[in-house]
Amino acid sequence: MIENQLNCEECPDGRVKDASGRCVMPKVTFASFILSLNTSALFHMGELEHPETRERVVDRELAKHSIDTLALIADKTRGNLEPDENELLTRILYELKMRFVKLV
Template sequence: MSDQQQQVEFSGLVLGFCSAALSYMGFGDSSAPRNLALAKQNIDILGLLAEKTKGNLSEEEERLLKDALLDLKTKYTDQQKNS
């Protein structure tokens, strides 16, 4: 890998899926159409990631993933109720 290329960090991967899920739920850019199915898909991917990496993450990475999932699931449930 050259110096100009950035290594993908685990936190960046998690935050990318979080950002996508939030966007699909209608948070952020108000011009983007809401799509709860795609939001759930991103949340499910994070859940799968949590399951498959269990015991192989640093405390910080594990906390980030756990907190992100909790926050996204709460927001998703709220969005479903408001649909």
């Protein structure tokens, strides 16, 4: 009975239910890491609103830092990624750079 109640409740932000129904942090994968940096860059470019205030704030320096971090990862992992990981990183980096150019 208690287990069923736990399974019905929603997990706090950022957590997901595991096979036993406990709320845990999602598994870290290369794709989730890259997507996290993508989200950070989009947030700092004002593309995404703050979840609590609903404001869009532009911080070019932090946006550039996120993009530069992705570029560093692309450089340091060149030749060591699975094809789908390489494509994800390449596309995200291209899209972010184009958005940043438009922002500036």
